[in-house]
Amino acid sequence: MTDEAAFQAGARLVGRGAGGGAQPELGPTTPLSKRGSDLGGTRRALSGPASRRDEAPRLPLEGPGSIAVAGTRPATPPQGPAVNDGFSDLKLALPRTPRASDPWGAGSWVGVAPGPQSAHIPVPTQRGPTGRERLDEVMAAAALTSLSTSPLLLGVPAAVFSSEPGPEPWQALGRLPGSYGGDWDLASCPSTPSTPSPPLPLEAAHFLFGEPAPRKRKNSAQVMFQCLWKSCGKVLSSASGMQRHIRVVHLGRQAEPEQSDGEEDFYYTELDIGLDALADGLSSLTPVSPTASVPPAFPCLELPEPSAPPPLLSPVGQVCPIHSGRAYQGRPDHVHLEPQGPAASACFPPALPSKLSVNPRKPRGDAKKCRKVYGTERRELWCVACRWKKACQRFLD
DNA sequence: AATGCCGGGTT
């Protein structure tokens, strides 16, 4: 018995005869390929997004002006009058000279982070004077380089991760580069959460910028500081203590902050011991969980060679090992954000979970695919992608 | 070995 016959038998068993029983959908003489097309017809729509997934790298075309967050912000009035007033005041107060070369158009940045450059990069106030100067230099360099590189990296995430009220950040993330076109159904997009949950840990976002986690404004939530040094994860309650810890234990320097060049700031992050932590329990205090909360969407979070001794890397200018292959389609397709310049320092944090590294080939999902579900005997029931040995479009991961 | 699917070839 040939596969042909098996297919037909299988198809009949499945009982798909809605279209007039007199003419079986699968004639004995129908060539295999023809049948495939017919059967696939009802699911053809599936291949639309499929092909779209292949076009991840066209993100930059989305242009800063057309990105949902930046583009809609002026049209959507801020929700709270206080916020609105705040913006108005700031805009008026700022000696902002319009520059024709402003790559992001008028004021898209003002809306995101009003104020002069330093407003983008909160600096802990408790830092020593020398360290602060040094860090400012580093930050300024990073920010400047960022401005000159990717609007993608800066414009969108800055808006997305902004803590101000406005469009829901995760909604905006759904329109992030890499989330295909605007008509793409979010529910079917495996890379975007369908439920409104914060998309990324804030710290992770800052890795994109090569910044240390900025000292978040804290109202009532308690703040802890966690050492990011590889396999350390020490948590202290004060930034200065953490800086000292890193200086002494990891950097092998003097305990005096005068000796500091601010480098310690790159080795710790802030933990929000607030409501979230109550829910998460102590697990949030352990070194970052590689699997759960962090989607594999980060470009270039490759770690330095694990076997290497703790490197004293310069936060700026660290060249990131970017694989130069094509952008692999599928979930992590913002993988190809191709960070340059300061974003390269995204490689910098010393103790990131290695799972964050972007594999050249995406890990196989655990969803059962057509082959598994229907078996090779009923290949005609597979989605077209599976039949063509492409990434399954029916059972998305 | 089975499975999933990338990359590329053919029609």
Add this chain to the structure above:
DNA sequence: AACCCGGCATT
């Protein structure tokens, strides 16, 4: 563009 498959990575 649709279709197919070699070959590789992963399980």
